[in-house]
Amino acid sequence: MTLDQLRIFVAVAERGHMTKAAALLGISQSAASAAIRALEQQHGVQLFNRVGRNIELAQTGRRFLPEAKAVLERAAAASNVLEDVSQTVTGSLSIAASQTIASYWLPRRLASFHEAYPAVRLSVTIGNTRQVETHVLDGTADFGLVEGRTESDILRRAKVDIDRLKLVVATSHPEIADIAPGRPDIRELRWIIREGGSGTREVLEDLARREEISLAELQIFLVLPSNEAIRQAVEAGAGATIISELVVAGAIAEGSLRSVPIDLPKRDFAIITHRDRQASLAQMALKAHLSEKAMASA
Incomplete structure (x- = not known):
């Protein structure tokens, strides 16, 4: 059992769709199917029921999902500890951003962040405010950028710019x-x-x-x-x-x-993060970078 297999399992389980999960993870649908199949064969279980063209969690899959998510969260926490010890900003960041921000506000700022921190890999998912909020809540995005109101009280929100x-x-x-x-x-x-x-x-x-x-x-x-x-x-x-x-x-x-x-x-452009997840050095660096850029352009 590998962390990659667990990530693929969690993504498929939360979306109920193999192709959508594969697209989110940046892999092919066949690679996602192979990872799930290998995980089932290694342990002699069935994690999903295939109903026509649809896919749904089997009873074993429902029991396994919270454990898989817990392992991924512990692995992320362990990675954060190593980053903190070395004080080297590395790793990967998944960002969910609303359309206005992703298309017009964010690209130049990510380019300048990459110049400052070339060892950090960045990926961006685009959706509306409600979709971005969901990505941050379910952990498929490390943090979000929105211009609309958020509803969940377990999200932290910090203004980074103003939109007219x-x-x-x-x-x-x-x-x-x-x-x-x-x-x-x-x-x-x-x-x-x-x-x-x-x-x-x-x-x-x-x-x-x-x-x-x-x-x-x-x-x-x-x-x-x-x-x-x-x-x-x-x-x-x-x-x-x-x-x-x-x-x-x-x-x-x-x-x-x-x-x-x-x-x-006017409305705020805001970063949203999950209250209960520890921020990595890379996340803190990007948040600081976006805030500094906003202050410089004010």
Whole structure:
């Protein structure tokens, strides 16, 4: 039994899907299947039931899962002790980041971190805020970066930067009536928004509450899974959206989008970590690096 086999088993068990687990771990589906098969054959057990194309934990697998996770956590703790003793920042870091952060804020910062700490291997998983929170909670990510609110009380949250938001429409979009200065009538707009669980969608939900309007009263024309798709749909004249300035600054400068004056609060970019997991030197170094970069650009 190897640590790699345990990691693969835990990933498959938590996702209930061989291909998704393999993609998360950066291995082929056949390699993941072979590792599970070898683990079962070595010990003469069946860890999963194969039901058609689906896979689910067998009774033995359910009993084994907490033990496998405990071994992986102890192995990570042992690695952290060795790092602390040597004071050498090495190892690997898995980061889960929301789309805005992963696409526009994080890449340059990871590049400069790699220059400072070349022995640390980095991997990034992209999802919405709720998905990032789940990755940190189940241990598939060492820490997360989000712009939306988090729900779990066993996560630590630390601000690393501030994001500015814009209400944007295509340059050719008709003028929008104001209820009051800086308060466009949001019920008159056709909205293009992100999926539930997204921090970007959360901003519109908060605005609707502030205006004492339910989301059902808004003309939600289109729900899309990425910021880029939303930007392109708005540029094509399909409607309006509220989105990070990082996503639309270039389009506004080029003249394909225009910003509608509205009073929107700034939102935090935040690191989230699990309260009960010990941070490695590499994690502490990256957290410090991201915070320092944010202060330098403020």
